Amino acid sequence: MTNLFRNCCLAILLTSCAGTPTAREQAGPGSRREATAIVANLRRIVTPMGVERLEKIRIGGIDQWVSIRGVDRANPVLLMLHGGPGFVSMPTSWYFQRGWEEYFTVIQWDQRGAGKTYLANDPSAVAATMTAERLIADTEEMIHWARKELGKEKIFLLGHSWGSYLGLSVAQRHPEWLHAYIGMGQATDVLESERRGWRFAMDRARAAGNEEAIRELQSIAPYAAHGAALELPVVAIQRKWLGFYGGQVHGRTGGQAEAEGFALSPEYTDAELASVWTANELSEEKLFPAVLRADFSNVTRLECPMLLFNGRHDYNVSASVAAEWFERLHAPIKHLVWFENSAHEIMNEEPGKMLLSLVRYARPIAEAAGDAPKPAPRDAATGAR
Template sequence: MHAHAGHWPADGRVSMRFALLLTMASICFCIGTTTARADDAPSPKNRAEAVQIIADLRHIVTPQGIERHEKVRIGGIDQWVSIRGTDKRNPILLMVHGGPGWVSMPTSWYFQRGWEEYFTVVQWDQRGAGSTYVANDPAAVAPTMTPERMIADTEEMVSWLRKEFGRDKIFLLGHSWGSYLGLEVAKRHPDWLYAYIGVGQMTNMPQSERDGWQFAMDEAKKTSNTQAIAELNSIAPYGSGPKPITLASLMVQRKWLNQFGGMVYGRTGGQAEGAAMALSPEYTDADVAKIGEASEYSLNKLLDKVLTLDLSRVQKLDCPLVLFLGRHDHNVSSSLAAAWFEKVQAPSKRLVWFENSAHEVAVEEPGKTLMSLVKYVRPLAADVPNN
């Protein structure tokens, strides 16, 4: 307060009058607000009203803006994308979601709006996930649910964006499972990318799973949680030996890892984020109803492949690399990702730590995520003017 003392009126009577005016203005504002609430403001009685409020609030109105939500033919099936930005001259940023099957399009209304002022942001529901799952026959798609097909889909999506918007390069941001797909594209087609951005970057997944189990056990012992200790012991030795980790064992490990803040820092899991998906303006009621089913479908098809990956063997990239890592991420070990970052070679590389995040960096620290994208990522598109 003392830094602003010089701005207040010196005369006592003027000061009193000034304070009275402020009080009156406050009262008038409150009355006006109350009246508006009573007479005009929408009151969401159901999902349709709630999502319409969000859709109206985030509507793109700028002359050069873009706001598209459509199906694109990728890998022989219809796949849903959302393309949003206030200036379509900005560089394109494709976000490749995690999981497998944990879509980011339906929560992007919360964390992405600021990005859209600096990038044309593309959300994409992958094969077997979200609204793309709903748009296709799961039985017909099932034989194609392989890592190589998912990588090929990602390549096709990048190619489609480059052609659709007449761009030589885009940014690709991969989160969690998406960091595997994104890293593969960066390895195979570095000339397509201004940079690869890894968030919750996967590296040595067998070791990450073992470390996650140990984190959960350590926390269980600290808090004398006998139920957690017993359940974690029931799946020991977890992630060791030749047998693959089963979905049932994974769910026990994740149950307690999440409970102790290893997925979302300071919280007991991703319930809030999961609930926010129901408020997505892009999703129909049917899409929302099928989110969990789609996620389980993708996990059942791809989980055994995911948990055996060791991406720490990647030693060199030919495009810039940026990592956003949550300091408290035990869902996908950020310490292992940081160790890999130290060794990997790239034309340029930067690691940004998020001290108040675990695995869901964009949701947990949306302000720092936006600032980091603008400060460290956007300048790498040197051929695109700052509008």
């Protein structure tokens, strides 16, 4: 071996070893606290114009928690309205959201009675205030706060599932506040959605010869019949088998993986994590009846742009019902984006396409309005920026 070759090999070895953790450092985290610290450090915002805030703000007369994250304050603001009711998205945002933060300043908000906000107030006192109209008013106040706090005339509003009920309600009332409304798992004619979800589950159960599922689903028939009230225990049976056959998360038997991901959230204390499902149950009890009564079939026009992100396999909130409604909708700009490998949890099921779709369809609206840094010019030869 020549001296030159020996020296090169030694240099490579030393360079590699310099950045390699010791055996002690390579050991996995010994606690949830250590694990979440790793996640927090990995996704830390370090850019000079970045923002990384986790704080309580006063909305609707109570303390409500928000996370605000982005690499450039000049980017447009995107407020996400979580689903459920009460199924907060902040605890898994460490997984699906980091790419969004390159192009948007993203606000995650734990709504009244949900997530971190549940323990920030007296739950028994807040419970009496949890109505659909109060949550819509909270959303309006939240948008007003975000626009003022971040110096934006307009923002993007993304509503997921229950959040799409709030989001579409606000988009109807205040289109002038929004660059666009983005619906995902969009609630439209909810009882028709429920009927199609039941039919999906029953068809799959019969095809599989699953006698238990057939018996339980038949016990709640006729499900979501016209003029009949739906009770939560009945809905739970439909959701049980709908989820089992991949109508909630495509290719899985429910949302367990996402729920387990909550444990890695740096935003949540142990106490908040322990109470998150109690908060979810409270939100469902107080707000789900309003969801079941929702019917936006008569909404045929929006005065702001609208994007519909639709999971091809979503039966939790029927993608086909939403697409049929969207076909009839008139808006200044509208785009329907199908996610072929997703059901209801699009941002977790196809996070790459979710990011691409936000950048391709949403951000140009803000750029055209002068609310985003101008993209770098393309190279004439390669087309790259």
